[in-house]
Amino acid sequence: MHPILPHTGPGNRVVRLRQGIDRLDDLLLLTLAARRRLVRLVAASKREAGLAGQDPHREEEIFRRGQRLARRLGLPPRLARAQLALAIADGRQLQGLASDSGQGGRLPIAGMLPAPMESPMNDQARFAIPEPPPRLLRWFPPPWRWAPLLRLLPSSWSARALEAALLRLLDEPLRAGELDFLAGRRIGIEVTDLGLHWVLGLEDGRLRVGEGEPESTVRGSATDLLSLAGRLEDADTLFFQRRLEVTGDTELGLTARNLLDRLPWESVPLGARILLDRAARFTRAARAAHGGQA
């Protein structure tokens, strides 16, 4: 808490807004850290495929996409360009590539990056994704601290993201007709610590995330729901420990739960599996770092 700002009134609003700004700054850095991991992976794949490190077309494409998104978000295009230039300069530096390969200073802020500090590592150590260190996680806010920020986002965003994630995850059971029991029904998913809830149904053979009163609701913390979806914990354990709860039409809720248990995990796209596994491990480690309260 800032020492000279009051705890009530407009001063308090400043404190809370600054906390929001801090969370968003955390997100910026977190995004950069995740980007670096992907750059290392893409560098390894390019080497394996015998492709050149530097790819000016790809860089152009990144800038073009950035400008389009900046326009849609009302962000100054120069700001978007500068941010992306910094990220790409770092991407090049990670791969030991020239920061500006004679392209007329297209990455003008490359010089702002610190000199490479990468110590020589073998490929395995370099590309392995380490468990986040606990001290860093204690600094990283627990899921419930994100709730007020998430509420600021349009609910259609989270609904679309969930719909896309579920479509990938449940593609095979959906095509095999195993989700037919959901036709015309509405099942709720509630992430208690994030204050998020969605209603899921099957319309014309397609999974839909929509509005309305659910007939049955599966409820749990972000960490526990991710652990279930990522197969780090099985549904029985979570229900038995009351970390997962089904209310309303129990039969419908239990059918959904059983489906999750029987999910043909091998058929889930590898990328989605890795992402889920990472997200679940990360939030579990964050919960442990916050004394089990995240």
Ligand SMILES: O=C(O)C(=O)C[C@]1(C(=O)O)C=C[C@@H](O)C=C1
């Ligand atoms: O996509 C790649 O091939 C990368 O190496 C990543 C990246 C970037 O940082 O986005 C870095 C250097 C390349 O010139 C193009 C893009």
